[in-house]
Amino acid sequence: MSDAASNGGAANGALAGRVVLVSGANGALGEAASRACAMAGATVVLLGRRVPRLQRLHDELAAIGPQPAIYPLDLLGATPDDYAQMAARIEDGMGRLDGILHAAAEFQGLTPLQNTDPLEFVNALHVNVGAPFLLTRACLPLLRRAPDAAVVFVLDDPHRVGRAYWGGYGVSKFALLGLLEVLADELEQSSVRVSALQPGQMQTGLRAKAFMSERPGTWPPASAYADACVHLLSAAGREHRGQVWSPPVAWPPIQIAADDGIAASSTATTPLPLPMAATSAPERAP
Ligand SMILES: NC(=O)c1ccc[n+]([C@@H]2O[C@H](COP(=O)([O-])OP(=O)(O)OC[C@H]3O[C@@H](n4cnc5c(N)ncnc54)[C@H](OP(=O)(O)O)[C@@H]3O)[C@@H](O)[C@H]2O)c1
Numbered sequence: 001m002s003d004a005a006s007n008g009g010a011a012n013g014a015l016a017g018r019v020v021l022v023s024g025a026n027g028a029l030g031e032a033a034s035r036a037c038a039m040a041g042a043t044v045v046l047l048g049r050r051v052p053r054l055q056r057l058h059d060e061l062a063a064i065g066p067q068p069a070i071y072p073l074d075l076l077g078a079t080p081d082d083y084a085q086m087a088a089r090i091e092d093g094m095g096r097l098d099g100i101l102h103a104a105a106e107f108q109g110l111t112p113l114q115n116t117d118p119l120e121f122v123n124a125l126h127v128n129v130g131a132p133f134l135l136t137r138a139c140l141p142l143l144r145r146a147p148d149a150a151v152v153f154v155l156d157d158p159h160r161v162g163r164a165y166w167g168g169y170g171v172s173k174f175a176l177l178g179l180l181e182v183l184a185d186e187l188e189q190s191s192v193r194v195s196a197l198q199p200g201q202m203q204t205g206l207r208a209k210a211f212m213s214e215r216p217g218t219w220p221p222a223s224a225y226a227d228a229c230v231h232l233l234s235a236a237g238r239e240h241r242g243q244v245w246s247p248p249v250a251w252p253p254i255q256i257a258a259d260d261g262i263a264a265s266s267t268a269t270t271p272l273p274l275p276m277a278a279t280s281a282p283e284r285a286p
Helices: 028-039 051-062 080-094 118-145 167-186 205-210 222-233 235-240
Strands: 019-023 043-048 069-072 099-102 149-154 192-197 254-257 263-266
Touching: 019 028, 019 080, 019 118, 028 043, 028 051, 028 099, 028 222, 043 051, 043 080, 051 069, 069 080, 080 118, 099 118, 099 222, 118 149, 118 167, 118 192, 149 167, 149 222, 167 192, 192 222, 192 235, 222 235
Parallel strands: 019 043, 019 099, 043 069, 099 149, 149 192
Antiparallel strands: 254 263
């Protein structure tokens, strides 16, 4: 793949026949990536904690790709048994699992460590590192049975979050890099690839918790990185095995004068057309 985060991978069937699980499917990146995965042909298991929003996304994806499934789960309270049950239900319902995108993240805002609620710190470490470990661990037997499986973590810029006030979130992203390196080494000879996406700053709810008064449009939307998620989950993602990938995106959009004199904008990412909401009853957890 080129260096760009988007090369239209979502449209080319790069994930046809694959089942991928996306955690944080209700979040900005998780939702955009889930949509791109469905457009690329994947059956997407949408993991999140807000059922009505999961159902809405489910209906949207059902109209553009293979029949998805939702799996409501709060990563903060989920136990190893919950993850084992989840893996068993994916196996029963889908018969396979080819990839996991860990897009969920817990962040409560910028606070000095001295003033941080100890529980908040521990919770961030649990949701951002403990949960990806437990989820991946439970799914590994299923992933190992796939001919080409991918585990994709989502990191943050260590130069930004390894600084004052980023608290448990910042610490957890360093630990997640450690998890990537240990797991990638252990699975080096297997059919399961481990890699990480390190997006640039994105205009999302998570970022707004740190920079409340930021002007909209300052940073690209999470959808700018959706095709990069597809790429890492697809067979083409082999080139990033064991690595952290920080794809550049063109932002702000380049203004191109259209023939009729009206300025048209062009970005590295083609906005994905939103389908009409499907009217069929959404499928519940697999
Ligand atoms: N935004 C940026 O500038 C930026 C930059 C670099 C990296 N990243 C990374 O990109 C990834 C996506 O972030 P985002 O910006 O898209 O943030 P976001 O919109 O806030 O999405 C985060 C998601 O995580 C979910 N989540 C949090 N705690 C959970 C729990 N206990 N159980 C289940 N789900 C939980 C949230 O669920 P709810 O919807 O229910 O709250 C939300 O859907 C994160 O890993 C983040 O670290 C973001």
